[in-house]
Amino acid sequence: MSQKHEKLIDKKGLRLDGRKSDELRPIKIEVGVLSNADGSAYIETGKNKILAAIYGPKELHPKHLALPDRMVLRCRYHMAPFSVQERKSPAPSRREVELSKVIRESLEPSIFLEYYPRTGIDVFVEVLQADGSTRCASITAASLALADAGIPMRDLVVACSAGKIDGTVVLDLTDTEDKMGEADVPLALMPNLNAITLLQMDGILTFEEFEKAVDLAIEGCRKIYAMQKEALKVKYVSVKEVEE
Amino acid sequence: MPTFFERRELVTPGDLIAEGDYIAGENTYTEDNKVYASRIGIVEYENKEVNVVALRAFYIPRVGDIVIGTVVEVGFNGWQVDINAPYQAHLRASDVLSRPFKPQKNDLSEVLDVGDLIVAKIIAYDRAHDPQLSVGEPGLGKITRGQIVEITPTKIPRVIGRKGSMISVIKRETGCQIILGLNGVILITGKTAEDEELAIRVIHKIEEESHTSGLTDRITQMLKEEKTKGEEIKNESET
Numbered sequence: 419m420s421q422k423h424e425k426l427i428d429k430k431g432l433r434l435d436g437r438k439s440d441e442l443r444p445i446k447i448e449v450g451v452l453s454n455a456d457g458s459a460y461i462e463t464g465k466n467k468i469l470a471a472i473y474g475p476k477e478l479h480p481k482h483l484a485l486p487d488r489m490v491l492r493c494r495y496h497m498a499p500f501s502v503q504e505r506k507s508p509a510p511s512r513r514e515v516e517l518s519k520v521i522r523e524s525l526e527p528s529i530f531l532e533y534y535p536r537t538g539i540d541v542f543v544e545v546l547q548a549d550g551s552t553r554c555a556s557i558t559a560a561s562l563a564l565a566d567a568g569i570p571m572r573d574l575v576v577a578c579s580a581g582k583i584d585g586t587v588v589l590d591l592t593d594t595e596d597k598m599g600e601a602d603v604p605l606a607l608m609p610n611l612n613a614i615t616l617l618q619m620d621g622i623l624t625f626e627e628f629e630k631a632v633d634l635a636i637e638g639c640r641k642i643y644a645m646q647k648e649a650l651k652v653k654y655v656s657v658k659e660v661e662e
Numbered sequence: 663m664p665t666f667f668e669r670r671e672l673v674t675p676g677d678l679i680a681e682g683d684y685i686a687g688e689n690t691y692t693e694d695n696k697v698y699a700s701r702i703g704i705v706e707y708e709n710k711e712v713n714v715v716a717l718r719a720f721y722i723p724r725v726g727d728i729v730i731g732t733v734v735e736v737g738f739n740g741w742q743v744d745i746n747a748p749y750q751a752h753l754r755a756s757d758v759l760s761r762p763f764k765p766q767k768n769d770l771s772e773v774l775d776v777g778d779l780i781v782a783k784i785i786a787y788d789r790a791h792d793p794q795l796s797v798g799e800p801g802l803g804k805i806t807r808g809q810i811v812e813i814t815p816t817k818i819p820r821v822i823g824r825k826g827s828m829i830s831v832i833k834r835e836t837g838c839q840i841i842l843g844l845n846g847v848i849l850i851t852g853k854t855a856e857d858e859e860l861a862i863r864v865i866h867k868i869e870e871e872s873h874t875s876g877l878t879d880r881i882t883q884m885l886k887e888e889k890t891k892g893e894e895i896k897n898e899s900e901t
Contacts, residue, residue, distance in 0.1 A: 537749070572676060651674065
């Protein structure tokens with residue numbers, strides 16, 4: 419950290435970037451940004467910049483990984499060497515391997531994996547710039563990319579984090595807030611089915627605080643879901659307009 | 663038993679389309695007596711059946727479909743063919759060669775080699791087995807001339823048109839032979855390269871504007887305009 423922050427929340431109740439405790443960072447979502455991938459999406463949440471790309475479903479290589487009764491979802495979360503302040507080694511770190519698994523497991527319940535046995539889908543998440551809660555933004559983008567690739571899904575998956583800083587439960591943590599704060603609760607949601615597909619907690623919260631954090635994160639997810647859906651529709655809206 | 667979307671409205675995966683006594687059709691699924699969309703597309707109701715016409719999808723083989731594929735591997739007793747689907751198709755040597763063949767003697771790559779394009783029919787496919795192809799019918803087999811266009815497989819029905827109206831217009835106006843692979847690959851063979859180019863442009867236009875109504879009329883008009891333009895250029899160069 420270049421600066422030391424004494425207080426994460428000032429006297430007015432505003433955070434370092436001027437947000438209120440239940441406010442999201444500005445979000446920009448775009449679908450179908452890569453022409454070579456079968457499906458793709460790009461998301462910016464505050465200073466986070468993340469690209470997600472999908473290939474498949476296709477025959478799985480190496481073949482021994484294929485399952486006789488369902489598709490295999492493979493996921494790679496990767497941070498670009500220039501995504502953080504100190505150059506990050508491009509080799510997958512322990513953290514990246516873990517996040518790949520976490521993202522895969524939060525997307526799996528949303529896909530009809532049993533429809534096309536013996537095949538595989540590859541999900542590539544590339545973090546171009548990181549500033550906290552990248553796993554959540556990655557899940558949101560990857561789910562959109564899956565929908566863009568035409569893969570049959572139960573629902574879109576949308577993710578958002580909540581946490582505790584300076585004794586207050588807040589929404590959508592930045593990198594500084596995550597590192598200096600007391601707790602971080604990332605949550606992924608299938609909004610129409612009202613099902614949570616990812617719930618983690620790093621830090622210590624009381625039962626009341628935890629419940630408040632989850633409620634806050636779900637509320638945040640629903641806000642992002644509206645934007646996510648809009649971004650997906652925008653790609654096809656030009657087609658709709660001609661029709662009307 | 664309410665429905666939550668108008669006919670021809672855009673839905674995204676997970677959107678609740680209808681509740682109650684409805685049947686889930688294409689690109690939809692039911693849970694707790696509710697019908698949800700499973701792909702991005704446009705809603706269509708047919709009596710009690712709810713369908714979503716997908717805007718993005720990939721080709722899934724079906725028995726009886728005519729497809730156009732590329733040979734990717736020559737094996738001992740047949741060929742592996744890429745048919746633009748999640749599964750690779752297999753074409754048996756005994757299906758192509760009428761005479762009995764011995765793998766030791768006959769070289770299969772003399773008949774079809776890697777990179778060759780074929781028109782074939784899917785004769786067998788299920789969840790547990792890769793699709794099986796056949797070329798044993800008139801019109802099927804190796805492609806020797808023409809041009810290939812690839813479009814999204816979901817848009818092939820639009821290129822065919824209602825009762826084949828669209829495709830017959832294109833065939834008549836351009837004078838090209840057109841074979842539609844249901845996997846989204848189209849073969850066009852015409853007398854001249856210009857005719858083929860025109861047909862390709864038309865097909866791309868259909869792909870882009872596939873959701874608009876009155877497309878057949880506009881395509882007919884476009885074809886006529888292009889044709890007169892082409893003739894003018896021809897006349898000019900002659901004089």
